[in-house]
Amino acid sequence: MKLMINHQTHYHYSDVACNSIQYIKMTPVSNLHQHVYCWDVSVPGQKEIKSDAFNNIWITSSQRQSYNQMSIMAQGVVEINQTTQFGVETDINPKLFLQPTFSTLCNAEMKSFAECYVPRVNRANLIALSEAILGYIPYTPDQTSVQTSAIEAFQCRQGVCQDHSHVFIAMCKYLGLPARYVSGYLFVPNTAHLASHAWAEVFLENTWYCFDTSNQLFTPNSHIYVAIGRDYWDVAPVRGIRERGGIESMHSIVQVLAC
Incomplete structure (x- = not known):
């Protein structure tokens, strides 16, 4: 399925800002799950592109x-493989995600919550844990x-996809399982929290498995991968520093459309 993504982030300042540096991770790459036809990130100032420790x-x-x-x-435009069953493989040692x-x-x-739903480590019990987390922490925006x-x-x-992912990852690490945080985009029609998204993946039986707790999706066949890390801070779309500027306000628009 070919998808068109439009992600805009607008910042406004109550005072004049200057001398800013922005660190941006908003660029997907092609892999066995997805093919990036075209992609561009438009940002003011001088731009340098490199890879981080997670590639x-x-x-x-x-x-x-x-x-x-x-x-x-x-x-840009990205085509995803809707038959994908597993998470994207990388050359990073899974133990890093412990x-x-x-x-x-x-x-x-x-810890007690995790032990209750995962008396034995297997994918079925981890799915049950993911379901229980969503029941315990309902999807609640702006809290x-x-x-x-x-x-x-x-x-x-209370929480959103970022919180669900952090909680699930925390419990998996406690259980001794490498677990990673993935940022990206989601295309699922008629849902309340599609588009810009985050989910967790767990290394089990030498394979990365998807656990999208917010949507209860356990294969990534509606997902576009952008960045992988240990938590939100490793993959934050935009981080930066500046001089002055007063109070900052931010407005974001994300569209993920079939094309």
């Missing part, structure tokens, strides 16, 4: 001129932020 495409944009607003736009991060730590309550950790999301029992 994600990493754009660094530096802007010296003063500004009150800034837009970053990514768009590393603890602040966003994917477990407390005692979360958490990128700063919310897995423990905080579990305690407040």
Whole structure:
């Protein structure tokens, strides 16, 4: 299936900003699951492109001129293989995804929750764990932020795809399973939270398996991969620093359309 993606992020500042550096991970690559026909990221300033430690495409944009607003736009056409059953293979050692991060730590309550649904480690029990997490943490927009950790999301029992992924990854790491955070795009008609998306994948039986807790999808045949990491902070679409600017407000528009 061929998909057209249009991802716009618009920033507005209450005061004049200057001397900013933006780190952008919004570029998918071709692999066995997807073919990128064309892709472009438009961002003001000087642009440098390289790869990060996880082989994600990493754009660094530096802007010296003063500004009150800034837009970053990514768009292109990607064809995905809808028969894909497993996650994308990489040459990164899966053990790297056992590393603890602040966003994917477990407390005692979360450990007991994981043990309840995964008395033995197998894919069926992990699917049951994913289902239980969604039941315990219903999809609730605008109640958490990128700063919310897995423990905080579990305690407040509200969250979005980022929170579901962090909680699931945290529990899988506790169970001794390498688990990674994937950012990308999702095409599923008639759902409340499609488009820009995140999900988890677990290394089991020498294979990466998809666990999209928010949508209860366990194969990535509606997903476009953009970046892979240990948590949100490894794959954040945009991170940056600037001088001045006052209060920042951000508005994002994402469209994923069949073409």
